[in-house]
Amino acid sequence: MKIMIGLGSCGIASGGLKVRDTFEDLAKQNPDVKLEVGETGCMGMCYKEPMVEVIDDSGFSTIYGEVSPEKAKEIFEKHIKGGKAVEESVVMKSDGTGAESNFITKQQRIVLSRCGKINPESLDEALAMDAYKGLEKALKNMTPEEVVAEVLASGVKGRGGAGFPTGLKWKFAAAPVSDQKYIICNADEGDPGAFMDRSVLEGDPHSVIEGLAIGGYAIGASEGYIYARAEYPIAIKRLEIAIRQAEERGFLGDNILGTGFSFHLHIKQGAGAFVCGEETALIESIEGHRGMPRMRPPYPANKGLFGKPSNINNVETLANIGWIIRNGAAAFAAIGTEKSKGTKVFALAGKIKNGGLVEIPIGATIRDVVFGIGGGTSSGKPFKAVQMGGPSGGCIPAEYVDTIIDYDTLAATGAIMGSGGMIVMDEDNCMVDIARYFLNFTQSESCGKCTFCKIGTKRMLEILERITKGEGVDGDIEKLELLADQIKRNALCGLGQTAPNPVLTTIRYFRHEYEAHIKDKKCPAHQCKALIKYEINPEKCIGCTACSKKCPVGAISGVLKSAHKIDQSKCTKCGTCLSSCKFGAISVD
Helix, strand or coil, X not given: CEEEEECCHHHHHCCHHHXXXXXXXXXXXXXXXXXXXXXXXXCCCHHHCCCEEEECCCCCXXXXXXXXXXXXHHHHXXXXXXXXXXXXXXXXXXXXXXXXXXXXXXXXXCCCCCCCCCCCCCHHHHHHCCCCHHHHHHHHHCCHHHHHHHHHHHCCECCCCCCCEHHHHHHHHHCCCCCCCEEEEEECCCCCCCCHHHHHHHHCHHHHHHHHHHHHHHHCCCEEEEEEECCCXXXXXXXXXXXXXXXXXXXXXXXXXXXXXXXXXXXXXXXXXXXHHCXXXXXXXXXXXCCCCCCCCCCCCCCCHHHCCEEEEEHHHHHHHHHHHHHCHHHHHCCECCCCECEEEEEEEECECCCEEEEEECCCEHHHHHHHHCCCECCCCCEEEEEECHHHCEEEEHHHCCCECCHHHHHHHCCCCCCCEEEEEECCCCHHHHHHHHHHHHHHHCCCCCHHHHCHHHHHHHHHHHHHCCCCCCCHHHHXXXXXXXXXXXXXXXXXXXXXXXXXHHHHHXXXXXXXXXXXXXXXXXXXXXXXXEEECCCCCCCCCHHHHHCCCCCEECCCCCCCEECCCCCCCCCHHHHHCCCXXXXXX
């Protein structure tokens, strides 16, 4: 019998290491029980971490969620030793049953096919699930031109946000003649709420390495770089182990698989600058310079890293490549829509019941993801909007919940596919404040090279801050739209060009909220502190003192069994009183 403990970042943060230690101790204390204790990455069900998978001798799998050390002991006694599952803690079984089975069964996994199923530090387990078979096929049975043609025929587009055809990008990089070329993996995942790349690197680093090696062969590059932010220590550690293992087994290095093709891979740790997700800024950083975008042309395909032809793809794009070569372009192109092929990985975050990592066929709807897989809002309150594409994306309102998820359809809404962040919001989210939050992020991350981004986003942020403080004036919405247009048309790189998107989409779909802030000096969602006030209804207050005991600043006064009052000069608008009152005596206006 075998036990696999989920030890991605989410599993570790939830206490997975203690669970692993508990099972290891129990195995030592019970030498008569034949038990192998292993670890794996995140299988995507982050909301149920720590997770434990029990695989019996027949291969039948039972997955448990929210496993504590105490629950681990119960699983050991009842399931491992007694042979009977602890049903109340089961989230899914290999026969498709289980309380949370919809989360997995409604997905279609290519990129995540090995995540949560293998030990990411075991090459043998990756090989048992077809790792490097695509590389072997490419090197032994295909020319570089045929590899490029296959990727182009698959229809796979860049999963980093722009959605440019990957095969065409490779074709451009393959064309120049040079003594040296480079292929680079962009793992500088910086969108708030996004964790797709991190989870793939932690759960299946070999998929990305294989994609890089195939890409290197296709464009004629003998050197590759993975640019990963230093805030991902687990991902970097597992990448280092995977690279070393691949070198030892002949999948990297000189004369790979005896084919004469040589490819060497390096890791460059970034300092966490969001702008380094832009490919020319990323190149500057690898070269040891400050991460700032370059003027284009020349494009990286002609003059990139160290002045040589270079190709940059993101983690998810590269993780698709081995599958495409192994199974053929037609198999990949059969998934998705007419213009957008394959699957897409999303990080479900925000006010979502089942937060985590999901992979769906392109062409599914927002409803399919938010409700079918995500289970709806975590608060139980009405779904209001979803932010897609991170700071470069936009907010799509609830009335568009049946929107098809593909590149063209999402672009028509004002949002973008982006790298895959999907932040869910309910009726308590203020859309003006959401716009302010994302613009504050992009403004802070602006490298400052071009005036339209550096100064333009600053002016937009100042207007949004005034509006959320109740200081907005007539004409502010029009000023935001004017500034947004100027920035989008004149900023140097994608960071500036897309920074206004969250503002523009919230104005487009929630203009009435902006007008309420400006004209009525009210926040309809009751989130902007300068525009709300908590009050106690003396007719409903029974004087239980619960609110006064919970108030962190002593703003509530009154005696037992008498109506209480809130001192508005002291109130910090934290909302603790509202949540502590069981009699509906406190209101916010």
